[in-house]
Every structure is written in structure tokens, then in C-alpha cells.
Amino acid sequence: MPDARSPMAPPRSLVWTRRVVLGALTAFALAPVFVMAVSSLKPLQDVQGPFHWLPSHLTLRPYRDIWHTVPLAHYFLNSLIVAAGATVCSVTVAVFAAYAVSRHRFRGRRLFSLTILSTQMFPGILFLLPLFLILVNLGNATGIALYGSRGGLILTYLTFSLPFSVWMLVGYFDSIPRDLDEAALVDGCGPLGALLRVVVPAAVPGIVAVCVYAFMAAWGEVLFASVMTTTATRTLAVGLQGYATQSDVYWNQVMAASLVVSVPVVGGFLLLQRYLVAGLTAGAVK
Incomplete structure (x- = not known):
């Protein structure tokens, strides 16, 4: 193993430069979190006054009052249900769609892939009014109240989490050798059995990455949640207001x-x- 004097070791100046840059980036990233933590431990009058990095009076009362000032627990439950539901639905559909695009050649395959990718180019506010009208009209036609419900919000979140999930998993499935599918088919598995028993276990890292993305996107979304929810179905991102x-x-x-x-x-x-x-690494490489 090369020591500090070995020609293979990086120059000392480069090592220290790297440390300084990483330290500065870490401080820059953690500074807002530190300010939030310090402010959350101050009385309200101290927060409204001049800012001090170290609080003169510490109190845990804000952590107790947050549950009573607004129904935070109810908002927490709504966000958990919506984010988990959007994640499960998005990943389930994306696994089958991505497997079909990755393993099969069919007419319109390239157009389908380009359409999925193109949906990520438009800002979400362009879809706000059309989705609002769709949910309202579907509710009037079917008698199922979609607007203002958790289910309607889950369907709304699928419009932007599902295309990215499919695109991400297509790249990951492409990195899995097709020999695994063929071996499963030889052993007596059908296409569905090969997917569930062989390909999905091999694609766990990619599926987890998609789950994290879908959950985080639904957990912190504000625009659609502020329009598509009512007081009873309000999520955390809107409830904090x-x-x-x-x-x-x-x-x-x-x-x-x-x-x-x-x-x-x-x-x-x-x-x-x-x-x-x-x-993410496998998807980026592909």
C-alpha cells in the first residue's frame, strides 16, 4: 500500500485542497439545518429578535406545541398514506412496464420511451388545471369522489413519478444479463415467473432507488397538494402553513x-x- 511519499500517492496540496473544499461544502449544507435546530429550541420572542447562533434560552416547548397548534399528526398520517400509496402503485406498474420495454421489441417501443422521457420536460403547473378537471369530471361520472381525496392525490402523483420510475428501471433492467431470463425459462418459469423470481431480486438496488425517489417526491410535494386536498386530506407540505x-x-x-x-x-x-x-450508478451508466 503506497505511503505518503510514494509516487502513486496524491500530492499533499491536493489532499488538503480536497479536505477544505469538502469541509466548506459540508458546512454550507449543514448550516440551514443548524439554524433550524437552534431556532426550534428558542422561545418565539427570541426567534423574532436578532439571530444568535447559540440560544440564550433553551426550551422544548415548540416540540410539544406543534401537535396542538395544527393537527400535525393527522397531516402526518395523510402524507404517509399518500406517499406510500403513490410509491407502491408507481413501482408496481413501473416494474412490469420497464421489463416489457427492456426485454421485448414491439411496434411503438421507441415512441413510448421518448414519450415517457418527454413528460419530465414540462413544469408541473401545466398539468394542474387538466388534472383538476379530470378528477372532477371522473368523480361526477362515476360517483367516486376523487377530488379532495387521498386516492385522487395518489393518482395525481403517479403522473410524474411513474414516467421517471419506468425510465429509471428500463436502464437498470438493461444492465441485467438476459441469460438469467433464459435460464429461468429453461427451468420451467414463464415470463412472469422469470420476472418475479429472477429479474426482480437482481434489480433490488434499482427498485429501491425508484421507491426512494417516488416517496420523497410525494412526501414533499406542495403544488398539487395545495389544490387537490381539503382540510381533511391535507398533507404535511401544505399543513405546515x-x-x-x-x-x-x-x-x-x-x-x-x-x-x-x-x-x-x-x-x-x-x-x-x-x-x-x-x-443510481447502474442507471446512469446505462
Whole structure:
């Protein structure tokens, strides 16, 4: 193993430059989190006054009050149901669609792939009014209340999470040797059995990466949730606005609630990080 004096070792100046740059980037990324954490431990009058990096008075009261100022637990449940539902539906459909595009050649395959990719080029606000009208008209035609419901919001989120999920999994399935499918078919599996028993286990990192993306996209989405929900189905991203009243803004509670609602996403990301990195790497290489 080369030591510091070996010609193969990087120059000391490069090592220190790398450390300084990475340290500066880390400080830049963690500074907002530190400000949020400090502000969440201050009384409201201290937050509204001049900012100090170290609080003079520490209190945990904002973490207790966040559950009473707004129905945060109800918003938390709505977000969890919607994000989990959108993730399950998106990944389930994307697995079958991506497998068909990756393994089979059919008429319109290239057009289908280009259409999926082109949907990511348009801003979400362009789809807001059409989706609103679709949900309202479907509800009037079928008698199923889609607008203002969790199910309607899940369908809305599928419009932007599903195309990306399919595109991502197509690249990952392409990196899996076709010999695995052929071996499964020789052993007596049908196409569905080969997918579920062989290809899906081999594609776990890519599927996990898609799950993380779909969940995070639904968890923090604001635009569609602010229009497609009612008071009963409001999600966290919209519900946090309840800490701002006509007379005041509870900034310490906003910071505390923001940290609390970030725990599931950050915790899940850290637990699934190795799968996420492997899935994104394979998709990018392809």
C-alpha cells in the first residue's frame, strides 16, 4: 500500500485542497439545518429578535406545541398514506412496464420511451388545471369522489413519478444479463415467473432507488397538494402553513415541525443508501 511519499500517492496540496473544499461544502449544507435546530429550541420572542447562533434560552416547548397548534399528526398520517400509496402503485406498474420495454421489441417501443422521457420536460403547473378537471369530471361520472381525496392525490402523483420510475428501471433492467431470463425459462418459469423470481431480486438496488425517489417526491410535494386536498386530506407540505396566522408566525414551531417531518425521509434514505447509490450508478451508466 503506497505511503505518503510514494509516487502513486496524491500530492499533499491536493489532499488538503480536497479536505477544505469538502469541509466548506459540508458546512454550507449543514448550516440551514443548524439554524433550524437552534431556532426550534428558542422561545418565539427570541426567534423574532436578532439571530444568535447559540440560544440564550433553551426550551422544548415548540416540540410539544406543534401537535396542538395544527393537527400535525393527522397531516402526518395523510402524507404517509399518500406517499406510500403513490410509491407502491408507481413501482408496481413501473416494474412490469420497464421489463416489457427492456426485454421485448414491439411496434411503438421507441415512441413510448421518448414519450415517457418527454413528460419530465414540462413544469408541473401545466398539468394542474387538466388534472383538476379530470378528477372532477371522473368523480361526477362515476360517483367516486376523487377530488379532495387521498386516492385522487395518489393518482395525481403517479403522473410524474411513474414516467421517471419506468425510465429509471428500463436502464437498470438493461444492465441485467438476459441469460438469467433464459435460464429461468429453461427451468420451467414463464415470463412472469422469470420476472418475479429472477429479474426482480437482481434489480433490488434499482427498485429501491425508484421507491426512494417516488416517496420523497410525494412526501414533499406542495403544488398539487395545495389544490387537490381539503382540510381533511391535507398533507404535511401544505399543513405546515397552518403555523402562520393573520397576526403572527410561530417560527420556532415551524422549524420544529420541519425537523420532525424530515425524520422519516432522512432515516429511510440513510438505511437504504447503499441500495440507492448502486441503483443510481447502474442507471446512469446505462
